[in-house]
Amino acid sequence: MSLKNAILVLLEGKPGTGYDLAQRFRGGIGQFWSASHQQIYQELKALGQDGLVEFELQEQASRPDRKHYRITAEGRAALKAWLEGPWKPERISSAILLRLYAANLADSAPVLEELDRNLAQFRDKLAEYLQQESSHLARSGRSSLRQALVYVSLRFGIRNLQSWIMLLAEVRALLTQGRVPERPALDELGPAGGAGRP
Amino acid sequence: MSLKNAILVLLEGKPGTGYDLAQRFRGGIGQFWSASHQQIYQELKALGQDGLVEFELQEQASRPDRKHYRITAEGRAALKAWLEGPWKPERISSAILLRLYAANLADSAPVLEELDRNLAQFRDKLAEYLQQESSHLARSGRSSLRQALVYVSLRFGIRNLQSWIMLLAEVRALLTQGRVPERPALDELGPAGGAGRP
DNA sequence: GGATCATATGCAACATATTGCATATCAGTC
C-alpha cells in the first residue's frame, strides 16, 4: 500500500527513472522506506496503469533505454489524500533485535562477530548523518517547511542510530564482561543527541 | 523466515497456545516483533510439521479445545543455529515517518489530528515502559544474563519512544508555528534517556 | 435483551516482498 506512496513522494520531489529511485531509496529516505529494484519497476508499472505517474521514453545509443517518470496531477491528488488519511498502527519487526533479546540461548562467539560488524556499520552511518546534519546547520538561516522536515527527519535518524549503537554496546558488554555498563560507552556521538537526562 | 524464530523464542521462554502467543506478541516482545493470530496459527502448524514444536490437546467443556504447544529439542537446535547465524541488513519501512517527511504536501489540519492521537498513545506507552523500568531497577540486585537482556531491550524501547515523541513534537511545532523548537518540549521523559549531549 | 469483549482456532483470497534469473553495454581493474 505505501511503497506506492513512497514512490509518489520521491517523484514529487524530482522526476526520474526506476533506477534513480532505487538509488534514492538507499540514501536519505532509505531511513524509513526502501525497496528492491524489482519491486520498484513493478510498482511504477502499476502506478502508470492507474494514471498516477507517466513516463517519457529516452532512447540511448549504448545503454538500455530509460523511462523517465514523473508524477501526474492525479498522482499528486492521490498522494495528498493518503497523507491526510488515517494512520494505521505499525507492526515492528526486527530480526536483529529478536536475536539480541534471545542472545542468552546462543554461543556468544558467533553473535559477537555479527554484533561487531553491525556496530562498525552503524558507527560509519552515524558519522555520515552527523556530517549531513552539520552541513545542514551551516547553510541554514531561515529554512522552508520542506527543509525543516528533512532536518527533523535526519535528527530522528541520528537518534535512532545512537540508540542502536548504545544497545549493541550494552549487549556486547553483557556478553563479554557479563555486566551492563553504568554509562554506556558512546564517546563519539556528537550533537543532535538524545532525550537529555534531567 | 523469522516469525518462525520469534515463536520459538517465545515457546522457549514458556509453552503456550497460539492464543497465548498472540497476547505475548502484544506485550514486551511486541516492541520488535508481532504477528496476527492468523499468521501465528499457520506458523505453528508449519513448525509442527517440521518437528520444531509439538502440542498436547487440552479438551475443554465450554471453550474451544486448546492446543498447548512447546518447543522440541530439534526446535531448540534450529533456534540456536539461527541465533548464531549471519544477520541480514534490515529493510525499514514506516508509513508514519514517510507521512511526516512529506507533511508539507498536505493540509496540516488532518495531519495534526492524527499526529496528536499518536503523540498521546506514544506518551501512554512511554509511561508504561518507564514504570516497567523502575520496577525492574527496584528488584534487581545481581541479575542473570536473561534479565539483563530484557532490561537493555526495554531501555532501547524507551529511547525509541522518546525519539518518536520528540519527532512528533517537532513536526507539530513546525506545522502549527512554522518553526523548529530549540529545545524540544519533552519534560515528562524521566530516566533511561537518550544519548546525552556532550 | 442486545452489544461487546475475552477465549480459542482456523480457511481462503488477496496484497506485498524476496530471490533467482535474464539481458545488454561501457569503463576500469587485474
Place this chain on the structure above:
DNA sequence: GACTGATATGCAATATGTTGCATATGATCC
C-alpha cells in the same frame, strides 16, 4: 582477455503478511 561494477529494465516463482470471514460460548456492560 576475464572479472567486476555501474547503468537500465524486467519476468517468474516463492515466501510472507493482510483482510475478511466463520464458528462457539461465557461474562460483563448498558
